[in-house]
Amino acid sequence: MLDRAPPRPLRTTTPRRPTNPGAPMPVIPEIAERLPEFAAIRRDFHRHPEIGFEEVRTSGIVAGMLEGWGIEVHRGIGGTGLVGVIEGNAPGRTVGLRADMDALPIEERTNLEWRSTVPGVSHACGHDGHTTMLLAAAQRLAETRDFPGRVIVIFQPAEEGLGGARAMIKDGLFDRFPCDEVYGLHNSPYTDEGVVGIKPGVAMAGADFFDIRIQGVGSHGASPQHSKDPIMVATALAQALQTIRSRNAPPHEAAVLSITQIHSGAAYNVVPDTATLSGTLRFFSDEARDRMRDRMRELSAGLAVAFGVEIEVDIRDVFTVLENDVNLTDVVAGIAAEITGAERVSLQSEAATGSEDFADMLKAAPGVYFTVGHKGDVPLHNPGFVFDDDVIPLGASMLVSVAAARLAAG
Template identity: 85%
Template sequence: MPVIPEIADRLETFAAIRRDIHAHPEIGFQEVRTSGIVIEKLREWGIEVHSGIGGTGVVGIIEGNAPGRSVGLRADMDALPIEEETNLPWRSTVPGVSHACGHDGHTTILLAAAQRLAETRDFPGRVVLIFQPAEEGLGGARAMIADGLFEKFPCDEVYGLHNSPYTDPGVVGIKPGVAMAGADFFDIRIKGVGSHGASPQHSKDPIMVATALAQALQTIRSRNAPPHEAAVLSITQIHAGAAYNVVPSEAVLSGTMRFFTDEAAERMRTRMKEISAGLAAAFGVEIDVDIRDIFTVLENDGGLSEIVAGIAAEVTGKDLVKIQDEAATGSEDFADMLKAAPGVYFTVGHKGEVPLHNPGFVFDDDAIPLGASMLVRVAQARLAAG
């Protein structure tokens, strides 16, 4: 069962769809145009459509040739607040927004799979097509779930994929078990006392507190966690002041924490609050800590990972299946769907050396047939398994 010929033969058509989506990117929960394209195509192929799930989410239902189980296939639709820096003819037409992560490719891959599944329907049960908004830290998966996704459209299993410029073209990557980190975002607001820059003795300088706090927070990983425990704490923003001769009254630190267990997450959250409280007392300032749970730890089902790897070996070749040893410190809100139903999240390699979330990232359209073929084969195999 190699790449499905009918999908490969339509590459030009689907590449055009992908490039159109790419040229008109939309931030999370604003994917009105993108979801409109999805709805139009699904209806054109005779697929039952439900829109407005979790905001701009879309669900398609493909009934098979006999009663049976349900398998969900998911793709994300949102773009990033990144100015594109490519010279592609189909580069983003929206200032400050681009598909720098390949979600335009994911949407197109699921559309290609949907068309093939709808025209054959050679499986028992049903396929639930999940086109999700707002994956990039805005909680799109949770919004769809809260809106009754799995109550309205129950799934016995659910599957998703991500394009990967980090592996060679044709490579399908799978990490059984814990595969991607959970993540929190945080904002720490330091409220001090401002003064003239020439008389700092009259201030309670929040910038000095911020620099001390930025360093102290790194001891959570180096001094509070077991040496073998994987975790990341990154301060990615520092905001304070607006003039050369004024000590400001406030400073803000923002960033993210990544972890692979609930214990690690709770330790980091607790120590961040304790260290902040200690520095507040030491410097005589107020420090408010806001920590937000954004991503759940993504865990692939071990048995289903083996099955997907076997399907991948048939589709792309055994030598191009990569069973990964290490979990990624990146995060993905498909993890919340995997809490609701067992399944697997895997990667599809493609040409290009520019990393994801980079202004110069370019999606390789040649990955569309492999990604779509994998989704079709997985759905067919799992539904046939009964």
Template identity: 65%
Template structure:
């Protein structure tokens, strides 16, 4: 493994930054403290700073010492999740209901490490554009930055991102071209019936009975309506209704997510959801309102940029530790929207630990910080080696 020596020297500083961010997590579009720290560090290292894109987003600009018109983007997400932390870490979350359970504190720190290195050396021909994005966790932070003119104000010829992975071995990096992460929608389905005493169900139009029937019927969409060769997932993750033992409520709400690798498959699932809901509404004489929201696009890595990133990864962790066999994931990532605007690639960096992401006991291995920072810095140096 060949972590860049200068980055290795200040790894202790990166660990301190990451642990501070971990102790003070902020969810999407609330990353005021986090973005202030990012901006302050960038300014300290002589990086040109722009704030306020997409709400709390930050963009840093590092110009190389050699002339060149090409511009390489690097992106990291900053937001935490709305959940309590159950670890016993000395730097665990100090904010109830907030936790960095996906490693975005690490991603932010890695990009800061790359920024410090690039600003100190500037041995490249062109410009590095450092994108610190808010609200990746289903709130549309990438789209907000794009709507604010991210690539109009800060054009990029290519852009790269990464994510930590406890599912890979420590020191492995996985990257492959094509569809790599699923598109996703979130849905809320509100059933409005007629409430009654629990002992008098004949006077009610029971929304709970409808909700259970609907939950079962929706599960038939993937198994009986989509092409078996086209992957899709429909998961109901919430059911809310009622407040008393002896009262049939008036309303019930179902919520969840749909995942897909083809937009047409997603559209088919959405259409079937609405049709099934409409049919059950008529059968049970209730009202059913279906709200389906497009949240994530399908993440597709561009072939050439995937190869460039894989070559840079081989310099950092060795070619034997770079995994290029396609293994698409049903998880989603809103970097997908940036990849629809600019060619680029996204990879996963393995680290010690086996607790899954989004788990209240998740722990990010700090050993990943110099690896990720070196990879991000190296892709800039490689792609801007000459004008």
């Protein structure tokens, strides 16, 4: 998940339900009993994080575990992605369960014994936990096979803005392994421990990344009259772009245009000849996306004429709007209530402006993306983020229970 900062749901005040071994558990007991084993696996992944499309070690370990449990494995889908096929005890439908495996280019700043050993790379978004949850779910499903149909476990590379879901889909994921429904989850330090969060319908924003390159004319800093200063153009354009949201969009429409980088120059006494603005768009409809894209190009073209410079606008489609199936959201909420208690299910009313490429899989098959809350208040994508291993049994139990229930429904 990219730039995760979902609206914080109201915190409940009911007692927390522990998931550590030996305590009463509202999760699948066989999974909870294996928490120490899976926590060790998760911490090994954490020590050895891998950036998107480089998850060679991670995917190799995952494949080896799946094969050891008698699961049919297909490697090299979308690069380092892989799929496991778990056949049930009778013919039936197919449900997909997905987890992401990649880490972030962030230097970890924790004092954990199992902190990252790779300079500049860490699992600051908890994808090591997601991978482990799906492994725990796969092991349980494979040892019981007490369901009709089949479960496809999807271990995806490169979720963090690199297009891993699209790469797997382009490589024939759903052609080779068609799914009637598909489900995914994310850990959440933003909600209380044990709370399952679900947003019916549109749940997360789509996203574009953009780079705007200004070609001006450089000069000596003492003689700016000989220049066409790209820095002045960049500052004017940065301000003009913010009028798109305030003056071109309906007041009730949720959208974000953030300039996150401005680069130009390298000396104190030189007016540079180029400048670059980079950033992201967030939106919840194609109409909002098209409006922002069109106005960015129009404003850039107008300022190019006004300042006598050249401006090139490059806008890239990175994430699709994530939309949960409304009916299946109710089903997942019901399953969550059985596992963790109805008082610990949060049906969220606001969509998050963060983005997630599981949205592309939900375009291929209906399904639901949900969150599982855990201890800790350091946000995702923070160098000090710490994943709470105690949430592994809850996440894995949710995945197993959702798959079994949906296959039993026929």
